[in-house]
Amino acid sequence: NAGVTQTPKFQVLKTGQSMTLQCAQDMNHEYMSWYRQDPGMGLRLIHYSVGAGITDQGEVPNGYNVSRSTTEDFPLRLLSAAPSQTSVYFCASSPRRTGSSYEQYFGPGTRLTVT
């Protein structure tokens, strides 16, 4: 049981490049989400998904796309990277079943730098 995995751990992009941050979980969790962490800002929600085929926007969705074709995977796409997207990105998941603690399980994060 690997929990929540994220790849890559570090990435440097040039402005205008595109890339996909990968997130996978092996706990059969329905709920998955992406956050970005910036100094002094805490963690802010980018997008989330309550199940395969269902996604919704969070607080800071601009510049990011997501899809959820399987329960396990929830990739985050940057179509045209900008320096403002330099951040640490976290993926998280949690079960939806009644009676769960509603705790979210976090991946190790991806540090992205856009030059």
Place this chain on the structure above:
Amino acid sequence: AQTVTQSQPEMSVQEAETVTLSCTYDTSESDYYLFWYKQPPSRQMILVIRQEAYKQQNATENRFSVNFQKAAKSFSLKISDSQLGDAAMYFCAYRTRNSGNTPLVFGKGTRLSVIA
């Protein structure tokens, strides 16, 4: 929309002493969860403690305990017998109790230093 406020950007404590981190939140809901997460330099987010809003009893986990004041919308974290390994960023977070399909709302964090 719910908001979470941590008014102490930085705190410090002497080793073996006790420290309290503050958190307030704003919500119109009556049923929710509150969490404290720890983020050490490794960057990993680690759950420290959780509190269900419908429970009046304050949650405790070993040296960590909370003071949950529902009417005041306050949720402070007390760390007793502080250890060097407690040095980290601490985030307070809120989640609506709604079949587990709602996002976490985070405060901006408190950086805790432990002085030997």
